[in-house]
Amino acid sequence: MRITDCALLHLQLSEPAEWSNDEARILRWHKDKHRLDAHWGLSDLGRSRLQIAHVQSWPVIKEFSRHFPLLIAERRFHALANIVLLCPEAHDLYDGTGLIGTSTMLAASALMWERPEALDPLKIFLQTTINAPGGHQTENTNVLHAADILTRAHSAEVDHFLDPWEQRLRDAQRAIDRDEATSIHPGDRAIFAMPRFKL
Structure with a gap:
């Protein structure tokens, strides 16, 4: 940018x-x-x-x-x-x-x-955020916002970014349901450790 x-x-x-x-x-x-x-x-x-x-x-x-x-x-x-x-x-x-x-x-x-010059930075942001190493904290609102901008303003395809992210969310929900906190991706633990979630 x-x-x-x-x-x-x-x-x-x-x-x-x-x-x-x-x-x-x-x-x-x-x-x-x-x-x-x-x-x-x-x-x-x-x-x-x-x-x-x-x-x-x-x-x-x-x-x-x-x-x-x-x-x-x-x-x-x-x-x-x-x-x-x-x-x-x-x-x-x-x-x-x-x-x-x-x-x-x-x-x-x-x-x-x-703007056109934001296309590549937004793609890099999505890829880095979703495929980040364990300590990275995924910001779900930012992921959705970036995906929306890419599809609406840049006519970009984002399914290949969002599919792994959605799978991570499904895996995290299953881990919560089974009371297996260690199965949650480390980058998502801060969100699921908030008081409203039971780990």
Whole structure:
């Protein structure tokens, strides 16, 4: 994904209609800055400076998830829908000024994952997550989200990714039914160890 541009560049300034005037001015300034960078041949430098940003901050996610185990908050924080690639200036504007709204950043994140250059990273993410070694914690919501984006936005076939994942879930459920915690894939144990599950 590092070959792409700042995610805010792909938003259309005419929508959504509820954007504040301040936000629209910031976004126009941001696009003009990148246009000047391109004019002076600095686009590659800008791409090399892209930063992984979170739409919702950790304190916000943690508070939102306070009635659930900490693991849920961690997974919400690192969910695909909460990740966006930004240039340092956009990152600072979002985190430091409050002039860019959360709904705008969510829209930028969604557009980012639908861009053509996201196809291979999403495939790699699915393959790595599902076939990960024992210690890796599978995030089921992210798996489904990535599969949905791949099929809907990229017309990609995902059955060969999802079939082994679905088999893992079936195996884990059978292990729970037989009260055999050791039969659960190590990467899934944190989820099935939550209070609502009996191991």
